[in-house]
Amino acid sequence: MIVSDQDLMAYVDGELDPVRHEALSLAIERDAGLAARVAAAQELRRNLRAAFDVTLHEPVPDKLTALLTAGRDKKTKRPDSWRFTRSSAWASAFALAAGVVFGAWLGPVLMTHRTGPGATQMAPGRVATGSDLYRALSEQLASAPAKAIRMELSFRSKEGTYCRVFASTVQADTVTGLACRDAEGWRVDAMQSVAQGANQSADYRQAGSSMPSVIMALAESRMEGDALDADAEASARANGWIPASNTH
Amino acid sequence: MNHVYEEFTEQAVLVLPRLRRYARALTHNAADADDLVQVAVERALVRRNQWQPGTNLAGWMITIVRNAWIDESRFRKRQSSLMLPAEEGEQVGDRGMEPEVGLLSIQAALSRLPDEQRDVIALVLIEGFSYREAADLMNIPMGTVMSRLARGRLALQEMLDDGGPEESRTGDSA
Numbered sequence: 432m433i434v435s436d437q438d439l440m441a442y443v444d445g446e447l448d449p450v451r452h453e454a455l456s457l458a459i460e461r462d463a464g465l466a467a468r469v470a471a472a473q474e475l476r477r478n479l480r481a482a483f484d485v486t487l488h489e490p491v492p493d494k495l496t497a498l499l500t501a502g503r504d505k506k507t508k509r510p511d512s513w514r515f516t517r518s519s520a521w522a523s524a525f526a527l528a529a530g531v532v533f534g535a536w537l538g539p540v541l542m543t544h545r546t547g548p549g550a551t552q553m554a555p556g557r558v559a560t561g562s563d564l565y566r567a568l569s570e571q572l573a574s575a576p577a578k579a580i581r582m583e584l585s586f587r588s589k590e591g592t593y594c595r596v597f598a599s600t601v602q603a604d605t606v607t608g609l610a611c612r613d614a615e616g617w618r619v620d621a622m623q624s625v626a627q628g629a630n631q632s633a634d635y636r637q638a639g640s641s642m643p644s645v646i647m648a649l650a651e652s653r654m655e656g657d658a659l660d661a662d663a664e665a666s667a668r669a670n671g672w673i674p675a676s677n678t679h
Numbered sequence: 680m681n682h683v684y685e686e687f688t689e690q691a692v693l694v695l696p697r698l699r700r701y702a703r704a705l706t707h708n709a710a711d712a713d714d715l716v717q718v719a720v721e722r723a724l725v726r727r728n729q730w731q732p733g734t735n736l737a738g739w740m741i742t743i744v745r746n747a748w749i750d751e752s753r754f755r756k757r758q759s760s761l762m763l764p765a766e767e768g769e770q771v772g773d774r775g776m777e778p779e780v781g782l783l784s785i786q787a788a789l790s791r792l793p794d795e796q797r798d799v800i801a802l803v804l805i806e807g808f809s810y811r812e813a814a815d816l817m818n819i820p821m822g823t824v825m826s827r828l829a830r831g832r833l834a835l836q837e838m839l840d841d842g843g844p845e846e847s848r849t850g851d852s853a
Contacts, residue, residue: 436829436832496695584725658726
């Protein structure tokens, strides 16, 4: 019986339907070559697991646990444990000086000015109606499967408008941004490319981390309450991301 | 709202070891792995309202780790095209804990696989997701999961048969 590698591995992984599984079990009893292949695949599975069991059973570094427990201990409504190490007010000011790029998003092509540390601030940009980004901001929920454009979270700003944090892979770069909805459409208030994030001073950006904390810190400083949950997001989308007026 | 937050953080603490294991399989380097988990936990905390209590938190958070890793990989590729490839040699890690020689060869072999093969092997063989779950998580067809798994495992087999020291038997050194 000739068994493909994929079928053999599916057998070892317990992914074959019962009928084929049984057929293969019988074939293995009669075919030494097949049995050897199965044994090798099973051994590789075992060894892979064993190699990483070490990590699974290590004590978790305090700095990771602290992210989750520090806020609890302080009994604050929004935990400080996950705030970035600077205050939000600082973050807003720092963002403007440290390389957050304000650019115009024309259709699917991102136009930015790439500069080093101490980048100049440019005017906020409008998202072109009909562009992929506009569509994603208007229609895509944060819970949607990851695509080229990803919605990170949505929230009500202190001004009462709806804002969203998005991440987009454009031209082999990841750009994260904050966009808010006004009467005319979507306006991008801040954007940062991952590569630019690397230029920031070391104490601001953890080595190996790519998520621009600046964008998240800005979002957090603008946020009224918590980020929207799935229901609230769906509801906001249904209302075109325009807050319902108080008088109906 | 406070109660939901506590339920989230309590469960998330229990999930941390799995996140670390998955990140370690992806990055090979222990320090990078923990940085990746840190970014993922920060994101998860901000987005915690999107998680439905009672549903699979581990899967939800592993997805966040995965997205952070994808972002990070793109960033590194872009950096390496701008800078001298000084970081290349660091892939084969001998920092941190030194497991027995046999086990090290598996981790090193895994680190040499293409990203997409390493990723699916980490999800299915190490984290224990089913083919269907992995396909949904990665947003690819199940057939692609199976073919990447097969290619990756054959490549591992070959690397371990070829170059590595003796296949690991747990524990015993010569």
